[in-house]
Amino acid sequence: MRPLLVVGGRELAARLRDGTALLIALIAPIVLATMFGFALGGDDDPPLRATIGIVDHDGGEFPASVRREALNAEELRGVLTFKSYVDDTAARAAIDSGEAGAAIVFPAGFSASVGAGDGGEVTVLESADTPLAGVIARSMVDRISALVDARTLAVRASLRAGVPPEDVKLFVEENGAAGPSLELASDPVSGGAVDLAVYYGSGMAVMFAFFVVGLSARGLLTERQLGTLARMRAAPIPAWTAVAGKGAVGFLLALVSMCATWLSSELIFGASWGPPLGVLALILAHVFAATMIVMLVASGARTDAQADGYTLGVAFVFAFLGGSLVPVYNLPDFLQTVSLATPNGWVSAGLTELAAGGGLADVALPVAVVAGIGVVAGVLAVLRFRKGMLA
Template sequence: MNGVWTITRKDLVLLVRDKRALVLLVLLPLLFIAVIGMSTGQFLTRDERPRQLRVAVVDLDRSELSQRAVRNLRAHADLAVESFDSQEAAELALRQGVVSALVVLGPHMEERVDELSMRDLLGGDAGGLAQGGDAADVQLEVKSDFADGKLLEYFLVGELYRTVFPVVARRNALFRPYLPPEDGEEDAADAVSNGSDLASNAGAAAQASNPVYRFLVPGFTVMFVFFLINIMARSFIAERDAGTLRRLHLAPIAPVAILLGKTLPFYLTSVLQTALLFLCGRWLFHMPWGSEPVYLVPVILCTSAAATALGLLLATLVRTDQQVSSYGTSIVLVLGGLSGCFIPRAWLPELMKTISLGTPHAWALQAFDAVLTSQQVDSIRVMDCCAVLLGFAAAFFAAGWWRFRAATV
């Protein structure tokens, strides 16, 4: 064991002196996370709410009913409602992608709503509002290339129903007793308007724990943890060229002890790197650590074990620095993209999800997801993922040990 600790101390000193490695392992992933966070409006642009949809509204009716419809839309924290004086300007904003949807409250909205009956609201496909808001002189248009366009359109139709229903139902003797007094309806509308402040506060609360970073921090952390394999392989090549590995091989030290001594400093570096990234995620990006942060510890330890063992295997396979640059970087990027480090795993096709289970990255991401996004952590799922990661680590280490023994140093 003395030989193991001697090798470990020596390599730790070399790692601390290697400023380029420290930049690659800590500062570069933070830069990636910050830049992508800025692109989503979640870092340095804190005035924007996450995933806020911009909706253009043109009120040509200027009636109490149309103003109430606008207030109802503004009450939603996830909508940024922008009022336009002319329909032409709003349509231009939609075409240019400034807004995702357009709502035009026509000049005859209140008159058309007064002509509606309960059959128009409750008649299903035969109702007057079955095909949208034309019967109420309301035009709805969603940008054609917007991914969730249909969902947004259905939501806007629902908001139209919410505004129109009390007005139409009040004229029906069957429904009238179940509605608040007419002056109370205005109070209710005011309550909705005041509720927008509460919604804004809720949005601000959500801003304090940006959900975007629940994916960004673990995803890029896992990817850059595996970037350690490049640094580890270069360390082996440098010592091989300097003759250090040959001298260690001739010394009365078992090959396993040599590999443990060479691997342990990188393992400790990987654990420290991951811990620092999560601390920075909490401090800089207000990323929550889940309901039971203690489960992050085994996930971090097992992920680092798999990464350093893969680095050991790569170090025994490559012979030159050029091979490290080509093979190592390709492995990191391909496995990272395949497993879901760049985009949420939920967005991956089912086939790719299945294939990615052959990578340690995928199991690490699943474990982090189980800890960070669940109200109650599924400990069995976390431990299963950790067990698979340890299995990868054992397989990589065994293969690296076999290659180390077989190779001519």
């Protein structure tokens, strides 16, 4: 244990002396997270808002009831505003000018068609410049589609059962064919559950954890090039001491970095990441996974410069796929699935649960998956080091 503490203490002193720990672990992530927070709204604006246009060619009860239900939905309260437009052209012009983010078009005869059991379709007009509005509009259309399907099936079943046509509407409503409730996609930003200051603040913290651990991994390769590692292996200490010592320092610095970014985000913007125990569990799991992944990367590098390149590549790929840089809902569907193969994606999912009012138990799965990724990477790293650096 004493040799491990000596190696770790030496590595920590080196990082503090050359200033890299202060810059990469504290200054850079906090400054970037703060800049993103101010650029995307700061602490005075609501986290997210969307304006949805309504083009009602139908004039029936269905469009009005959908609008009423959406405005009463708890998850959309304070987020959603509706504006009416006379036709598709006006709605598209409003979207192009930024007046509306998306629009839902109800065709003529829609309510009557649904009431008669013939179904119906609505159209969504959206823009890539306003993804939140598009997500909400598509979610509403999914809800409408489910409701239409339920009503259509109920009307047809009622008619076949002998219910008089003039009594079908009342019969269906009394026997509940309302379909599922309106819900947004379970994305960290799409439903407005996570403040943008929190979203990008946590994203920077998650991404920089890889860079912080990378400093220690780079130091390991540097010492091998300088011959220091060979002299340490000649000493009467376990062969794994150097790797474990540097990895432990990387873990500690990354943990400090993420906690500092978390606290600065809450202090500057007053935006909570969620219950502290749940957030801390996610942070610990991610720092562990990042440490093991970076050490695995280092085990395959031959020079310190190569280790830097590998670490940068892994950090940015995971950040992109996991939603640390680009909201997951902006990615193609297959990449949204791929995001769950990254610790970043699971941390974002965990923060969503916490922002929605969840606690430690609600992030058990994300924490377990992220920690599991760390265990797998750690085992592979040990095997690689035993064949290479520690052989």
